[in-house]
Amino acid sequence: MAQIIEISTQYQLANVVALIRSGRLGEAEARRILVVANNSFAPELTPAADAMPGSRGLLADFDAVIDWNAAIWPNHPKAFGISGERAPIMERALRREWDIGDREPVELIVESLPGHPAGALTQIFATAAISVHSDGLMSYGPIRNPLTLPQWQRLRAIFYTDLLPGITPRQLAEHNPDREVLPTAELASVIDDMTAEVAEELAAAGLDSRIDGSALVLGQYLAQLDLITGEEELELHRQMIDVVRDSGLSTVVFKPHPTSARTTIEPLRRRCEEAGLDFVLADVPLLAEIVVSATRPELVVSCFSTGLATAKGLYGCQTAAVGTERLLADLAPYQNSNRIPLTIVDALHSGRFELPGGLAGRGADDLNGLIDAVTYCMQPSSAGHLRGSAIDFLRSAVGGPDMKYFKRKRLTALDLPGRLQAPLHRKTLSAAKRRLTAGAKRTQRVFKDYGITVDASKLRKNG
Known part of the structure; x- marks a missing residue:
């Protein structure tokens, strides 16, 4: 089993390491591959999460560290997606490059879906189980765009830090994934280790x-x-x-x-x-x-x-x-x-x-x-x-x-309490129109009793 864990910020890296050290990402037998995406506007000028001060000690928890920007160069991680026809080709190439066997099961643990770079990895590793690690307070709200069918069918779990005790993140709740909670003390321990390093x-x-x-x-x-x-x-x-x-x-x-x-x-x-x-x-x-x-x-x-x-x-x-x-x-x-x-x-x-x-x-x-x-x-x-x-x-x-x-x-x-009310003149006009229509229909029925056919719309028009 290979766990491919994708992050783009140092805060995410600290959270993932806390999950690993607390045993919440499974046993150590799984081979853990950290994929680091630099999503900044100018990644050439901004250090990636693994290169920032305080990260060196955290990287020891992974078997390999991959530079995603280099893997997809010259594309930017936020813009790089892949077509269904090309995905199997790239999966074979990445498995070979990252030393993952052709038949070795893969588990993806990525940041927010469905956007890239997480979305691109779920396209490439099209049969891998998917879990999501949260990123601060945004995880307590909804995602911007719905997941594709292949994504939500493979969604297994959400990992999040308990920043708001008693509150469950609404992120992807419509798919009812398992929820794995990381106590804040576990993250604080990792932050303290980073503090000692710098x-x-x-x-x-x-x-x-x-x-x-x-x-x-x-x-x-x-x-x-x-x-x-x-x-x-x-x-x-x-x-x-x-x-x-x-x-x-x-x-x-x-x-x-x-x-x-x-x-x-x-x-x-x-x-x-x-x-x-x-x-x-x-x-x-x-x-x-x-x-x-x-x-x-x-x-x-x-x-x-x-x-x-x-x-x-x-x-x-x-x-x-x-x-x-x-x-x-x-x-x-x-x-x-x-x-x-x-x-x-x-x-x-x-x-x-x-x-x-x-x-x-x-x-x-x-x-x-x-x-x-x-x-x-x-x-x-x-x-x-x-x-x-x-x-x-x-x-x-x-x-x-x-x-x-x-x-x-x-x-x-959305027709919810607190909605704007229709202006009074519109309400009055609507009510008058309903009365006029009802009167025209009554007149039409009376004429019909005498064998006379009358167009109700003309009755309304002529009053």
Whole structure:
């Protein structure tokens, strides 16, 4: 048996290694082949997940490490698919290149389906069983496009980290796969090993030990996604600094997003000086979770980064979210995959929702109902089994603050509570038309009794 495990980010790599070390991917007898895809816009300029600091020790858990970009060069992983006629040819070529026997069974463990590169591997290895490993908060929502028949017939399991205890990811739930849960402690152990490996890099940046009274501010790249403008993103980060100031902490550790522009750093440094806060720049090519593991901040602040959930779930940090309500109003289209992470982060920081069994406060609602309703509104075809739950949630939400998670036009198109009502003049016109039609039919029946045939449409036209 050969397990082909495909990843494209270092966070995914850490999750997969945690699954292996905890025994959740089966016995060690299976030959494990790690396929690394570099999905960045310019992979020539961006290191792949296996080449990033902190990854070296994780690669020992695999029998072979494959560069997917090299295997499909000059194609980009996001764009490379394969036709049914060519798939068997490429399967034979890859089996030979990766030292997999012609008749040796293959199991695929890939990232999000049905997009590439995961989709391409399922096309090539057309008889392999398929499992999916999750990627942060996005796994709690639906996929964008339905699986093909050959994909969902071979789907076996979903592996996910328990970032939201009591919440089951809705990803691919319509196919009822097995669910394998990775406790956060298992992932934290892997992150701690990665932190030890990059001790020199952390020391060079002044991040190698606990920073008392600190808050970690995780920058996001919302302007690059065209969700907000560059100036709006800078103001959003300034507001994050203000949250730290208001919390009474003394130090801001700012970690810009790896793909974001660095033009915000100096304005944020000045904002900290004005607020009387120490400023520590964590501009290092390391996972946010590694920085949390090393510096152990008291507070982590961001917009809707998965880092908020991992900081709380793995290390018990307090968290704060900034700017989520604005983005809920602006995010488009409604099916945007960022909607579920954004909804979850906003809801858990609003004080109105909590995780099942939580103690957030009296009157807080279970988060499951909201996730069901948003998931159904995002993908009503694949999530049709959630319609009843969505209706129940929306009936209680109409007229209240939780309607911010929905678009009225979307609710109208799906005929859900909270939909737009037809204008009064249209209702009146419709009722008058019905009365006129009914009167014409009565007149037609009367004439018919006397043997006279009358066209009802002319009666309606002439009044």
